[in-house]
Amino acid sequence: MAIRPNNLNTVKLTLEILKRIPRNRTISASELHEQLTAAGIDRSRRTIERQLELLIDQFDIECDSRSKPFGYRWKPQSSGLSLPTLNEQESLLLALAQHYLQNLLPASVMKSMDGFFQQARINLDPYTNTRLESEWLAKVRVVNESQPLLPPVIDAGVFEAVSTALYKNCWLTVDYENAAGKRSERNIMPLGLAQQGPRLYLVCRYDGFDNERSLAINRIKQATVSGINFKRPPEFSLRKYDDDGRFGFGEGQRITLSFCITKPAGQHLLESRLARDQKVVEHDDYYAITATVIDSGRLTWWLNGFGEQVWDVAKQL
Numbered sequence: 001m002a003i004r005p006n007n008l009n010t011v012k013l014t015l016e017i018l019k020r021i022p023r024n025r026t027i028s029a030s031e032l033h034e035q036l037t038a039a040g041i042d043r044s045r046r047t048i049e050r051q052l053e054l055l056i057d058q059f060d061i062e063c064d065s066r067s068k069p070f071g072y073r074w075k076p077q078s079s080g081l082s083l084p085t086l087n088e089q090e091s092l093l094l095a096l097a098q099h100y101l102q103n104l105l106p107a108s109v110m111k112s113m114d115g116f117f118q119q120a121r122i123n124l125d126p127y128t129n130t131r132l133e134s135e136w137l138a139k140v141r142v143v144n145e146s147q148p149l150l151p152p153v154i155d156a157g158v159f160e161a162v163s164t165a166l167y168k169n170c171w172l173t174v175d176y177e178n179a180a181g182k183r184s185e186r187n188i189m190p191l192g193l194a195q196q197g198p199r200l201y202l203v204c205r206y207d208g209f210d211n212e213r214s215l216a217i218n219r220i221k222q223a224t225v226s227g228i229n230f231k232r233p234p235e236f237s238l239r240k241y242d243d244d245g246r247f248g249f250g251e252g253q254r255i256t257l258s259f260c261i262t263k264p265a266g267q268h269l270l271e272s273r274l275a276r277d278q279k280v281v282e283h284d285d286y287y288a289i290t291a292t293v294i295d296s297g298r299l300t301w302w303l304n305g306f307g308e309q310v311w312d313v314a315k316q317l
Helices: 005-022 031-037 045-058 086-101 107-112 112-121 131-136 156-168 240-242 263-270 295-306
Strands: 061-064 069-072 170-177 183-196 197-206 213-216 221-230 249-263 279-281 286-298 308-316
Touching: 005 031, 031 045, 031 107, 031 112, 045 061, 045 263, 086 112, 086 131, 107 112, 107 156, 156 170, 156 183, 183 240, 213 308, 249 263, 249 295, 263 286, 263 295, 286 295
Parallel strands: none
Antiparallel strands: 061 069, 170 183, 170 221, 183 197, 197 213, 249 286, 249 308, 279 286
16 A cells, blocks of 8 residues: 555654664754754654654653753663664764764755764764774874864854855855955855865855855855855866866966975975876986976975975976
């Protein structure tokens, strides 16, 4: 017998609620409402509260009425929902994803996944039987290539608006303050999000222009999603934007770079080449290196960072 659409929607809502009810802590109806809304399930908080009241009678779920708002969780001896749950490997993957990808996923996605992230952390608690998986989190780390800097403060509301507009291809109105302290309001077409060290940048086009520019998200003072969609420019590629050195103050100009570098300072370039066509001529105490690269301010700063250990720098178009 086929399930009627209304009944099917109720079943789906019930399953989504049950998946998000934790075992070792409580969750409120407001938290569930927020997670479900972020996951694209549009129901009122009152509907969720009514559904929770029904689930208490049908499942091993308890309500802590002493807390305000009420908190819900599975009873200690309950087997929980008989659906596939996170295993140790999946919990480890989610814990790493939350740590390293939280700024590169839409805020709504992160919010809708909050219950799963919390379950992953509980599964990896060092006092559980997942000792090896728990230890792994302390065995891996992404390290800085330069002096570590604290990330600039980003307004949570701004980031949510930016990621929502980027995700849904909607025009965005921003109040932006540039490095010189000048503020202006612009309608922009968000095209890409990039993390460079501790900083986040939004690649966009200003309304009425067809060129791209990068805005530091921490300099966006206010952001409002317009609700008006745009057609994403088919010629734009975030990878090409990066390859052209645009995040390193370049304009995509390819040059033939040549320079000499002392052996101690240049040894790493034999292992991590500047380009696939890099050529190295070895001398007694230095290397002569030639490679085709993108000319940029970042390249100049990198060369200057070697001081007197680099000389005879030449750039040819």
